[in-house]
Amino acid sequence: MIKKFTLGLALAVSAALMPAATATAADYPVEKVKGAGTSACPADSVCLYQDSNFNLDSGDDGAWIWVVKGTTARIPDGGNDETSSVYSTLNRGADVWMDANYKGDSFYVPRFNENYASLKNVPQGHMTANFNDSISSVTFDNF
Numbered sequence: 001m002i003k004k005f006t007l008g009l010a011l012a013v014s015a016a017l018m019p020a021a022t023a024t025a026a027d028y029p030v031e032k033v034k035g036a037g038t039s040a041c042p043a044d045s046v047c048l049y050q051d052s053n054f055n056l057d058s059g060d061d062g063a064w065i066w067v068v069k070g071t072t073a074r075i076p077d078g079g080n081d082e083t084s085s086v087y088s089t090l091n092r093g094a095d096v097w098m099d100a101n102y103k104g105d106s107f108y109v110p111r112f113n114e115n116y117a118s119l120k121n122v123p124q125g126h127m128t129a130n131f132n133d134s135i136s137s138v139t140f141d142n143f
Contacts, residue, residue, distance in 0.1 A: 029070035032077040036062030038087045038115060045069055046094050046109060046138055048083040052118045055085075071139045074100040083135035087115045092141040100136045105129060111141075 033040070036055035040062070041047035049055045050063040066079040074080060086096060088109045098104035107122045107129070116122060119131040 029068065030072050030076055030079065031067045031069070032079065033065050033067060034062055035065050040065055041087045041089050042067060043089050044091065045089050046096070046140075047087045047089075048075065048079060048096075048135055048138075049085040049087070050082055052084040052120075052132075054087060054115070054117060068094075068138045073102065073137050075136060075138070080136050081133050084119055084132050085115070085117050086119065086135075088112070090140070094141065095139045096131070096135050097137040097139070098131065098134045102137050102139055104136075105131070107131060 036058060038047075038054055040054075046068040047054075048066040048068060050065070051058045055062040055065065064079070064082070066075055066077070066083070068075075075083075080100070083096075086109060088094060088111070090109075090111050092111050094109045095102070095106045096109060097106040105124075107124065109116070119134070121128040122131050
């Protein structure tokens with residue numbers, strides 16, 4: 001009985017002393033950088049630009065770009081509902097969603113250098129939709 005109690009106490013103390021898990025880049029595959037133009041978008045990424053025309057009209061330093069390297073349920077670092085243009089260098093497609101956790105309306109970004117200089121009139125079948133300042137999550141196609 002004492003051995004079981006001692007073992008249980010030792011396990012409880014060990015668990016309490018273990019450091020808490022921290023989020024890694026793999027948990028949030030999004031990097032926030034300043035820049036402008038499609039050349040600022042690295043390979044194998046979907047880049048979400050703060051301003052239309054890929055931040056080219058945003059002054060000398062450009063504006064924020066959220067470089068998405070993988071599926072993400074919510075754009076971090078102030079990027080939620082801030083996107084006004086999208087550029088892709090992926091070798092696969094991606095869906096860009098209005099709401100976090102891949103909910104709400106979305107549009108498909110085909111592979112290789114597909115771009116949307118403005119999100120105010122994104123084609124949706126026979127209509128267009130306004131996705132400006134509304135992007136919250138991104139999913140990447142699987143191979």
